[in-house]
Amino acid sequence: MRAGMSYFHETIWKGVPRFMRRVDTALKNIGIDERVPNNAPLIQFSSWMGGDRDGNPRVTPEVTRDVCLLARLMVANLYYSQIEDLMFELSMWHCSDELRVRADKLHKSSKRDAKHYIEFWKQIPVTEPYRVILGNVRDKLYQTRERSRHLLAHGTSEIPEEETYMNVEEFLEPLELCYRSLRACGDCSIADGSLLDFLRQVSTFGLSLVRLDIRQESDRHTDVLDAITKHLEIGSYREWSEQQKQEWLLSELRGKRPLFGSDLPQTEEIADVLDTFHVLAELPPDCFGAYIISMATAPSDVLAVELLQRQCHVKKPLRVVPLFEKLADLEAAPAAVACLFSVDWYRNRINSKQEVMIGYSDSGKDAGRLSAAWQLYKAQEELVKVAKQYGVKLIMFHGRGGTVGRGGGPTHLAxxxxxxDTINGSLRVTVQGEVIEQSFGEEHLCFRTLQRFTAATLEHGMRIPVSPKPEWRALLDEIVVVSTEEYRSIVFKEPRFVEYFRLATPELEYGRMNIGSRPSKRKPSGGIESLRAIPWIFAWTQTRFHLPVWLGFGAAFKYAIKRDIQNLEILQEMYNNWPFFRVTIDLVEMVFAKGNPRIAALYDKLLVSEDLLSFGEHLRANYEETKSLLLQIAGHKDLLEGDPYLKQQLRFRDAYITTLNVSQAYTLKRIRDPNYHVHLRPHISKEYMETKPANELVKLNPTSEYAPGLEDTLILTMKGIAAGMQNTG
Known part of the structure; x- marks a missing residue:
């Protein structure tokens, strides 16, 4: 968590006001003299670090609580240092009557304990009104910081909550008073300097730095409600129909009785869910953003969270966001949301605003990239229609990963x-941990990232995107069926696939290593279905075969062209005139440019059993055929013909990545077969001396189950290949 938050301290904190100044300049250049209001941030940040408990046993209620308090402590420290800088800067005596009256009142009633501050600040004369105002802000900010520190360290604090800042509006009010006074007195250049930047930082980051989203799997809420209904002896919630669940949930939501007491029998899992809601009730509401329900399938999933929030006395309930991930759930999403909107109680609760998250990762793993991309597109169209029908403003939350297989790609094009009509000036996206360095690692990267998101969102609203022609829709609807069948027939139905996947990739070793923030599987005993999308993509990226990205495209295009040769012209027209289809094809083309089937063949040769070699050859033939068809549709002779800069970059990287791939393949062979030895070529140099066996020289990781040095070598190759690919998992 500290590593993730460091991006705020190092780059985002300064990047936001710098970006806002550029927006002000852009508005002025087009003849708009007004700047973006100080209290209306263009961009806001949330985090899943410490809040995403979907299948992650390490994220406990205690972790969530500590992460929130640590974030509040960090932002208070940042504010504190800047307040002192402003006190040095705003030394003038001339001010508005409003500020003068406030400063006089504060000066007379001040009971400040000056021991916390350097000698210079012990006495602030009334002739320095801005410093008097800011000194009071500093004192209260100090109390806010110390209370967070005490709560984090000891769980309690002697500092009353009333002596701290309880909401960001209270913090902003004296700062805005100073700003108005400076402008009224003609000191506009001073007002629009550091103080304006600070106002914008406070509006953007609030008192919590980031709002923590909570994510939990829908099945965990079902377990809790099932335990409650059984305890009340009214049946099994899990076995009820969807209609029965909705009726019971709404009757409880409309009533006022407590649903359960301290006598509710609780397993460890049920206690974990309920304790999470108790943390939401305990901490200030501005610590949290949305409550995201992963694997959401029905309206009852949303109503269940609403009920649990109320029963656990969450003062300001979090907005509940269903996350539709698998292909079938995406297809059913519009009907589920329409059912929710038809409930009067729910419409009043959301105040005509609803956020819906769509998952790119699991939908791609479930049906392949082509089918997932098209279903995501159609689901958004239908969700917008439903929202318009009920007069609800819909905000789409795009759960994109860093790699193409998980919905990643260039921000602007995406x-x-x-x-x-799916953006309308509001957009929410995830920036995954594996690509956060590329987006926010340095101040200029942070600025460029904010610029890209803002520019693309505005452009989408001003330039209406091309809607697909009916014949384009019909053709795509037809070929995605073929694509899905091809993908599932290999990944889920082919009996040899699971064994081949585990032998031909470092998936098993990845799952045993301390890489990533969550277990690689939702259920330890499961197969491909329970494997998370990140290790699924990561494993294929390491071997540079990228199977989840391209599998299904070739069969779909081959079917379309074979059925009617004119379909090739339609597909080429779609590529040239429809941004959605063009971006989809371009991203797969980029993945082919990064791929190398000969490297995948090396992994097969070293790691795969002899009876599975023919299966690997079949997949590589499919790879080559798909690449050829893709180039035909794009009208390109070579990969990345339209992006020579990226093509050159990949060519420069290739030699280094290939070396790492060879090292990784042989390392995996040694790990899996300790008796295997690589025969070195004789050294040309006569000065070469025979070294002692590695076991005697290195013990890099004595806790590893592998031979000394092997695990460290494997991790280094994984990191190197991931860095070279720029898309990991």
């Missing part, structure tokens, strides 16, 4: 390829 946003512009969204369906019409």
């Amino acid at each position: 946003i512009l390829s969204q369906p019409p």
Whole structure:
């Protein structure tokens, strides 16, 4: 968590006001003299670090609580240092009457304990009104910081909550008073300097730095409610129909009785869910953002969270966001949301605003990239229609990963390829941990990232995206069926696939290593279905075969062209004139440029059993055929013909990545077969001396189950290949 938050301290903190100044300049250049209001941040940040408990046993209620308090402590420290800088800067005596009256009142009633501050600040004369105001802000900010520190260290604090800042509006009010006074007195250049930047930082980051989203799997809420209904002896919630669940949930939501007491029998899992809601009730509401329900399938999933929030006395309930991930859930999402909107109680609860998250990772793992991309597009169209029908403003939350197989890609193109009317000035996206360095690692990268998101969101609203022609829709609807069948027939139905996947990739070793923030599987005993999308993509990326990205495209295009040769012209027209289809094809083309089937063949040769070698050859033939068809549709002779800069970059990286791939393949062979030895070529140099066996020289990781040095070598190759690919998992 500290590593993730460091991006705020190092780059985002300064990047936001710098970006806002550029927006002000852009507005002025087009003849708009007004700047973006100080209390209306263009961009806000949330985090899943410490809040995403979907299948992660390490994220406990205690972790969530500590992460929130640590974030509040960090932002208070940042504010504190800047307040002192402003006190040095705003030394003038001339001010508005409003500020003068406030400063006089504070000066007379001040009971400040000056021991916390350097000698210079012990006495602030009334002739320095801005410093008097800011000194009071500093004192209260100090109390706010210390209370968070005490709560984090000891669980309690002697500092009353009333002596701290309880909401960001209270913090902003004296700062805005100083700003108004400076401008009223003609000191506009001073007002629009550090103070304006600080106002914008406070509006953006609030008192919590980031709002923590909570994510939990829908099945965990079902377990809790099932335990409650059994305890009340009214049946098994899990066995009820969807209609029965909704009726019971709404009757409880409309009533006022407590649903359960301290006598509710609780397993460890049930206690974990309920304790999470108790943390939401305990901490200030501005610590939290949305409550995201992963694997959501029905309206009852949303109503269940609403009921649990109320029963656990969450003062300001979090907005509940269903996350539709698998292909079938995406297809059913519009009907589920329409059912929710038809409930009067729920419409009043959301105040005509609803956020819906769509998952790119699991939908791609479930049906392949082509089918997932098209279903995500159609689901958004239908969700927008439903929202318009009920007069609800819909905000789409795009759960994109860093790699193409999980919905990743260039930000600008990804946003512009969204369906019409699905953004409308508001967009929410995930920036995954594996690509956060590329987006926010340095101040100029942070600025460019904010610029890209803002520019693309505005452009999508001003330039209406191209809607697909009926014949384009019909063709795509037809070929995605073929694509899905091809993908599932290999990944889920082919009996040899699971064994081949585990032998031909470092998936098993990845799952045993301390890489990533969560276990690689939702259920330890499960197969491909329970494997998370990140290790699924990561494993294939390491071997540079990228199977989850391209599998299904070739069969779909081959079917379309074979059925009617004119379909090739239609597909080429779609590529040239429809941003969604063009971006989809371009991203797969980029993945082919990064791929190398000969490297995958090396992994097969060293790691795969002899009876599975023919299966690997079949997949590589499919790879080559798909690549050929893709180039035909794009009208390209070579990969990345339209992006020579990226093509050159990949060519430069290739030699280094290939070396790492060879090292990794042989390391995996040694790990799996300790008796295997690589025969070195004789050294040309006569000065070469025979070294002692590695076991005697290195013990890099004595706790490893592998031979000394092997695990460290494997991790280094994984990191190197991931860095070279720029898309990991």
